[in-house]
Amino acid sequence: MSRRILIVDDEQGVRAALGQLLEYEGYEVKAVTSAADGLAEYEKWRPQLVFMDVKMAGMDGLEALRRLRQTDPRATVVMISGHATIQTAVEATQLGAYDILEKPLDTDRILVLLRNLGQQLSLQEENERLRASIESRYEIVGKSFAIRALMDKIEKVAATPARVLITGENGTGKELVARAIHRLSPRASKILVEVNCAAIPSELIESELFGHMKGSFTGAVADRAGKFEQADKGTLFLDEIGDMSLAAQAKVLRVLQDGEVTRIGGNKRTQVDVRVLAATNKDLEQEIAGGRFREDLFYRLNVVPLHVPPLRERREDIPLLAQYFVHRLADRDGAAPRTLDPSALDALTQMEWAGNVRQLRNTIERLLVLSSGTHIMASDVARLSGARPADGSPLGTLMDMATFEEFRDAAERAFLLHKLRVFSWNVSETARAIDMPRSNLYKKIDRYGLERER
Secondary structure, three states: OOOEEEEEOOOHHHHHHHHHHHHHOOOEEEEEOOHHHHHHHHHHHOOOEEEEEOOOOOOOHHHHHHHHHHHOOOOOEEEEEOOOOHHHHHHHHHOOOOEEEEOOOOHHHHHHHHHHHHHHHHHHHHHHHHHHHHHHHOOOOOOOHHHHHHHHHHHHHHOOOOOEEEEOOOOOOHHHHHHHHHHOOOOOOOOEEEEEOOOOOHHHHHHHHHEEOOOOOOOOOOOEEOHHHHOOOOEEEEEOHHHOOHHHHHHHHHHHHHOEEEOEOOOOEEEOOOEEEEEEOOOHHHHHHOOOOOHHHHHHHOOEEEEOOOHHHOHHHHHHHHHHHHHHHHHHHOOOOOEEOHHHHHHHHOEEOOOHHHHHHHHHHHHHHHOOOOEEOHHHHHHHOOOEEOOOOOOOOHHHOOOHHHHHHHHHHHHHHHHHHHOOOOHHHHHHHOOOOHHHHHHHHHHOOOOOOO
16 A cells, blocks of 8 residues: 555644654655645545545535545545534445544554555555556557557447457467457456357367256256356357357357357256357358358357458567567566567568467567577577568578578578478478487477477
């Protein structure tokens, strides 16, 4: 808790005694004699706590409390009354007072109040820090036209109850878009429930979404609410919706039509108020043509389509993303941020990012772990990135390498990566073809940070 406290009381004795106590406890104190002065001082000084007398000449304390809470709903105010009544206490509480104290003031009670309030405010500040940290993890970074257009659409659709279908390749940030929509929506204070439809076996997806009753199937040892019920009044994000079974699709369609769910093994219908966001990396129209996705569900979900562009279509964002990940990872590890040399940023920008932003983040983390020195150079990117330039050639010209060691590492890395691709990343076949012990090849794959493109 910060240490600023404002006293608003027209009795000099109360101001002096309370101020002396608070200053002795280490607080910075200001005192004024009227409610009008208190409101003005609050605006200028922004204390963390206000002691406010109820009865004062001119504007009384309750009216000042009402105005203060309108200006700052988070203001923490303790009312002081020479003859508090139940009616006064109720009115003060309804107006948002933290507590009400009677005169003469009890020193012990004030100290207990300060201790409890300090703990409460510290918890609130910690929650705000955690919330800010979580939100920063899901920040959409970029200034390209494609990202600005996407953000504009997000802001427009978030304020509405419309369902949204988010499409894009793996690693582009579809989950970030869903979180941004929820965060900017009227449901932001409610829960966001995420379901990865591809990660749940088809025989369990219905139980996961709609819940089940005890004994409805083997392993159902208790009644369990499904994701639709859990997301009531909030948002349900169905990720990889294209991988959902046809049977589950039919039930989801019914929920979207009726706004009701029935648990497996039960017969009671439960009304739910859920905004559904869905995402997929598949072409659902092709899936419909192949009989793998319901056309009626597609039209229910695809009220507002949002497409997340791949990284190759917004290369101007790569330097911003790279710097963002450098600072994020440094904060996570408690380390000083490293510097990405302009040549390294140029190299990263020219790469072909098959895994999109997810692959870029992993590459930055690998560079931070395995590169030496305070500056990450283009040679580090060449040696450790695991990605290819957009033209598919080895990164940079080997003859431009500054040292023989850099030349050798880059050449060896490019050779091994090419051979692994030729043999579809079958390490045994690759090792046999290039006449290298398999254990050595594994070591070199680890050394150069080689990864199979997905």
